[in-house]
Amino acid sequence: MPVESATRAVRTGLVAFAFLAYLIFIGVPGKIGGSALPVLALISALFIWLALRRESAALSGTAVDPGPGAYQKKPGWEIGPRDTSDASPFVDHLPFSVVTGFVLKGVLAGCTTGLLIAVLSGVSATAMGNGVSIQPVFDKIVPVNVAALIGVSPGQIAQAEVPLLRFVLQVLFFAGAGLLAALVAAAARSSQSQAEQLARLTTRLSGPTTVNVARYAGVALPFLLLAYIAWLGLPGVSVFGSNEGTIRLLITLIATGSGLFALRLSLPGRERTVVGVLLGLGVLAMPFILDQFQNSVMGLVFIFVMMGLGLNIVVGYAGLLDLGYVAFFAIGAYTYAFLSAPFSSPYVSSLLLLLGVAPESPLLGYWMALPVAMLTAAAGGILLGIPVLRMRGDYLAIVTLGFGEIIRLFMLNLGELTNGPRGILEISQPALFGLSPSSVTFGLLSSQGWIFLLALVSSALVAFVAIRLNDSRLGRAWFAMQEDEDVAEATGVHLVRTKLLAFAIGATFAGMAGQLYAARQINIFPENFSLFVSIDALALIIVGGIGSPAGIVLGALALKGLPEVLRGVDEYRIVTFAALLVIMMIVRPAGILPSARRRIQINDPNEMGPDSKIVSDGEAEVVQTAGVAKNAANGQEEAM
Amino acid sequence: MTALLSVQRVTKVFGGLTAVDGVDLDIEERSITSLIGPNGAGKTTLFNCLTGLHRPEVGEILFSGSSLIGLRPDEITDRGVARTYQNIRLFGRMTALENVLVGQHLRLEASHWSAVLRTARQQSEERAARELARDLLDFVGLSGREGVVSTNLPYGDQRLLEVARALGSRPRLLLLDEPAAGMNPSETDRMMDLVHRLRDEKGITVFLIEHDMKVVMSISESVAVLDYGEKIAEGTPEEVRANARVVEAYLGPEVEVQEATESASH
């Protein structure tokens, strides 16, 4: 048994080391500088603590019933407290030996990590000190990192002036981290059992009330956060010094997101209406409260909400996987740019001159251009839709991707029309009754706030239309088409019209978003409309929960808002974002807020085993029965 | 009196295999007709030709006087032909009610704009549609199951729901592809009763494929038999039962024939 736990501790240390090695290779210690060692030690402590917690959970399971079954119930991603109610008598008098066991394990794990780190930095330092060139590329990043890790300057390493004591110090640091983790884990374990008992007690005393209180707290949270944002905006209030802008942005994102949860938590009927209206007012007040940076980020977030809602019609409602959605976004943006920027492009300008329009003045204002941009995008949607009518699944995906690229390449290369890579500059800003928005609102609204407000209102409108359409016979036809195209057609759904409507409506929304984006950017370039925009839009509806407008808002907040919050860690933000994307998909594949209707997730019957089941989220578990999952496939075979 | 459905010399070829070979068939209004034949005889292919899923190479299909050839499946449904499937093909993630509502898709007129604005007309149309859907579910015997996701319905109920969905488009001719397949005797009885009621209460002409001879003999007014894509017999159940070619097709003159038939169907 001790050998087993020792191996487990060493394994924990190895995992922690692997992660730290990755951090070292991507240059984190060099970024942190002098305090790199303690920070890395703390990270390893986090790893060890997580491992010990898992073990302790498994252990408390075995305390009463030491059968092999307890080990088989390997805790997955849920690291939280497991059902330890049976084990409570054991945990109550936490024996001294358990604590020592914990400490030993923690220290062992810490020492393993520390020794390996010391070996790594020692070998690198010795090599560098002796003038061994490891690799030209590694030499660029290794000296700074290793120096930070050892706690000396790169110059000292080069002169081989690193005392052995430094390496001992490293090991000690990590051992200390392991000890810390063990103590925290042990303490949390005893307090955890206490807290659980307390929770059980309160539940027994006043069952439903606690639930109610939690619910009210959930509903009230966004309002508290909104108030907090407003307070942060008051002159003289400063939290966390210069990072205030970012912190406030983060809270804004959370407030908006938690508002959606609050809506879901509130009881249907009057309460939900009240909460909804108040939340709406609160969110509408945001553009007036936030500063320029936060407004600009939130504006972008809601432009992407519009995109997401449009794409959701195509992908989520009609089930047509579109990877080239950026094309319509670009069409909307460029249409508005042609109409509103002075001398936007050689062709357009000469055409305008021919028509007697002064090239310096915009042809159409924002509002007049809006229907034009929407119609152009819709036409684009139909034009794309016609050739792909017969394609399904991944073929559709790659063709739409190709279409998006073709549009971008045309924008890039048709210099006479689009001004090529130099883009279109000085696109005019949306005005309100011919006045600049800040003059109408007495200076309360910055230009970015105005864009945010427009984005908010437009996305609300788009969401409204999308939800209403989805509730109508058109929505049912889309869904039927997604379920089984042939049967839908035989049931009376005009496939061509229904598909083209999905493409056209989706494209219209993207066109609106594109126009607003052009107004936000003022200068636009073909590179703004790369494939990654499509991928972002698709990712946000999937992360948020496909088919669910609330989920899409959350997805946009997470995918377009969070990276701006992570700005402080500039070059690490994409790696962090990418890792989060993968983890998110594994932990919660149905998205953050999946749509109620589509809880039973999009599925191709063939790729599922006959006995497969999908747990879309914690609330509902829908088992697809063997016979029906195979239906579509068999139905096709029946044709002979 | 002209037939409601008139199939003339219809031929459908897949690659080298002639699945349906010059079939002639007339179906009278308000009749119940069965189509039988060994596995792989081309029955479902004929159905697919009738509903526009396949386009026959040769032949003509007249439905109450006008041709169905070249029409899209949804146009054919619009003319008044609805069908069910051999292996149930419901919209799995929709509720029973929604399935029937999709069935009514063609019969709803309100524009998509009015759906966005929720105009009074659109709302009353939706209400009527829901009403009708409930009635249809009641009619097939699924009252109280409106909200159940169709995948979660028992097998027999799924077959009934397919019928209800087909009824949603208010058909004049209903094609049932093995409606009693896989059902237990009491479910089969329910289905037979339903077929009768479809004709008697709704005035719908029913054309069905069925393997269960008991069902065929007890509900059909006329029976057509296909073998290797050809129509080999037609008439009342009694006539067909007595037909030598039919017996031969089913039992086979020799054992090899039967084996060939089976392998062709798999």
Place this chain on the structure above:
Amino acid sequence: MTSSPATVQAAGTEGRTSLRQFTRVLGAVILLFVIWRVTTVGLSEGYPASFWISQALNGLVLGGVYALVALGYTLVYGILFMINFAHGEVMMIGGITGYFALQFAQARGWMEGPWAVVVVALLLIMFIGMAASVLIGVTLERLAYRPLRQAPRLVPLISAIGASLFLQYSVLLIFGVSPHSYRKPALISGGLRLGDVFIPYTGAIIFVTSILLMLALYFIIQRTKLGRAMRAVAEDRSTASLMGVDVNAVIVVTFMLGSALAGAAGVMLGFHNTVVKFNSGFLPGLKAFTAAVLGGIGNIPGAMFGALLLGLIEAIGPSALGIPTEYKDVIAFSLLVLILIFRPTGLFGEVLSEKKA
């Protein structure tokens, strides 16, 4: 049973006469346009025959690389029905690792040694690159895809996109942002000159090696027990597992094969085009994916043919049509769209892909 899905496809489309007529007219119009462009513009520029031959050879080399990568997409798709969006990055990892192996070899002077030493060293470099790709591919499968095997299809796609970004930017952070330049050994630099046609040695090696590797893959899939297991899993995963096939093992092996090919492509492309960097897998990956779809995704000969076709069209297309080369990607993607309009399941894609449609 295998042929029936194809008939459904036919059935589903047959009724739509107007659409069919539309595609016919469209096809005729496009064909006429292409013929007109090629005859009046492309040929009137008066390029010599050697020019066309060089362009075709360039295209074949490009196509060979695409084919190796496309096979990875197709293999994974055939078995898991998922688009492994990070496959281009797997190739890039092979290229980067190959670069370091080459540096190591060069530092030891192996690249200046007798030709046998150089050949062995080059093979070794390729194997190291392949091994690194295999390692990454298998890790990806284990960490990012396996937990999602039962999830809806879009979920692994997003996970793959995340993995793709993660790999790209990890490489950026670890190896720096600058491109790494392969230094060709004297043995394979330069090329063969046949009149006005110049064939770089690396190009010839790429073409031959990729054909050999593809043949090897074809042999593995058609003739070995492993290949049978792979095909069984592709056909029906649950039935295969009932028949005693270890589905997980087969999937891992599939990833290994696909990644190995991508790694080889990465190293060879490194030698041919001489630079690799963190994002150098993205564009070839996208093209290879296009090629796989062009041929009918899930279909192995389809991927090879689609890739060679795409390479040729990219190289010859702009000159033949008399339009600037910056439109080569437009031509490539338009070709894809056109082919899929007329054959919605790709050139060869019927059996496997149709099941998924």
Place this chain on the structure above:
Amino acid sequence: MSKKLTIFSLFLVAALMMAACAAPQPAAQAPAEEAPMEETAADMSGKVVIASGSMIRIGGSFALTGPIPDPGLNIRHGAELAIDDLNAMGGLEGFMFELVAEDGACDGTQGTNVGNKFAADETIVAVTGGTCSGETFGLVPILLEARIPFVSPSATNPDITSADCDVCNRVALSDALQGATDADFVVNDLGLTKVAVVHDNSDYGKGLAEIFQSGVMELGAKVSSFEGVQVGDTDFRAMLARVGADGPQAVFFGGYSTEAGLIAQQMTETPGLEDTAFMSVDGAYTQQYLEAAGDASEGTYISFVSGADSEEMNEEFDAKYMEKYGVSPDDLGPFHSQSYDSVKLIAAAIAAVASVDDNGNLVIDREELISAIRSVDAFEGLTGTIKCDSIGECGAGGVQIFQVSEGDFNQVSGFGME
């Protein structure tokens, strides 16, 4: 239940009122509260007030991710070294400088975000950047509105500076100058009459290529072909075969170093281009170009915009750079000196207008700073003696043309030769 609900909604209303009412307060009360508050950074009259003990914050928009992160990092390093040097010399009146580095990603969207971030932060005095022209175009309208002057070290698009934009400045030289000089060199110095022009379809590369093209044609030479490639491409053989079929005497490439190097290398494998001269622009004036081109770089021409730099200053800078980052500055990209100078230029302008008020705060008037940058004259930087003109062109020196021989750039023509 309904009572609960009422109380609950009352609470919500109260919360919302707080949220909504808070908004007008800053605008309405700010002027009144301005005086007593010491922390306030900028008051209504457009001044930056830096409390004693705080830092003078200069924003930096660098392309740290995106297509050209390498030069972006190099530019950031240059700016950081400038800040280090400023602080090592004691800062300004005891106030230290701080660089607020943000990732502009060489992309307009990110540029807009970065610009808004700076505009929202009242303590940002001025901005250095952006790295790319597209990114800088994202910054321009926002910084113009916020009255924050910027100096770009490397955005060379001719349209960035204009009479309309008083906050827009750069120490990089406009592409217009370089393109014209290159054309002159090719036609008059090399005496070539038939050249092919290739660009990388970036706004930088294509812009330069077009300027070069028109320059060459004006001088009476023929442009045999004008082709585009994409940033990130690595196989240019098909394009080159086409260029080679026309038999040009030289190939000019507007773009960045990797593509330039690969084109130079693959030209040796293209029939008709084996011995053709190759010329590229400042984007390719890097170590990376030499590496990517390998032996093929021998004899190729690269132009670079540079000043009459004092060697002593540059050596010192290179040493510091090596010490701090462990890389030679030229390994990453060409614009580190410009970046260093742009920060030093900003600091010099700040020094000219900043004053310490009675409370010991440093006060910088934004409008004064904007005009102070334009009136910088005879500032000694790494790139030479910098003088800003009325539209914000602060680049020192002129265009130099180098030829690669034995793996190194050797100047053959242009500024500083006489």
